[in-house]
Amino acid sequence: MKKCPKCGKEVMDNINVCTACGAKITESKVKVEKKEAAPAYGVITGVLAIAGIYLIANVWSLLGALVYFVGFGMALSEIKRDKDFSDKNFGDFAKKSFKKQNILKKGIPAIVVVIMPLVVAYGIYGWIILDSVRTAQHITDLIM
Incomplete structure (x- = not known):
């Protein structure tokens, strides 16, 4: 209304x-002003992404994927909130993101968003192969 x-x-x-x-x-x-990202927010998204990849590889792939997706969602929302970002200029935005003064608040979230397809592929591999091997090893350890 x-x-x-x-x-x-x-x-x-x-x-x-x-x-x-x-x-x-x-x-x-x-006119909505977009807020600048805080450097700590970029670090948090990076830590969540690394933790997710670690969990996929070493613990349980589904849990790792969920942790990574939380970091991905935070990174994507932060990138879209940035005043320099638009859907048409992601390449230019990425170039500016990797300058020394922007790496924490823009660069890390950009990396988390860009490597998403690789993490999805690795997560599927982990879910099918690694988790199956871990489960088989656990069953073998219980029997022996």
């Missing part, structure tokens, strides 16, 4: 004329 600028009555979003006073209601575009 939006409010009529003339009389203040609430009007449905799809209506452009106030039903109470007849005033024309125009959409006011509110």
Whole structure:
């Protein structure tokens, strides 16, 4: 619901004329400022990504994938919040991200997002092969 600028009555979003006073209601575009990422946030996404990859390789692939996906989601949301980012200029954004002053707050999240397909492939391999071998080894250890 939006409010009529003339009389203040609430009007449905799809209506452009106030039903109470007849005033024309125009959409006011509110400019949303994107906040800068904190360097610690980039480090957290990197730590989650590394922990996820470690868990995929050494513990349990599904748990590792879930941890990585949390880091990926945080990284992607942080990248999209950045004022320099747009869907059309990811290459330029990535180049700026890897400069020394930007590596913690932009570079690490960019790396986490870019290597996502590799982690998915590795996670599937880990789920099918590594977890099966670990389970077989555990069963063998129980029997012996």
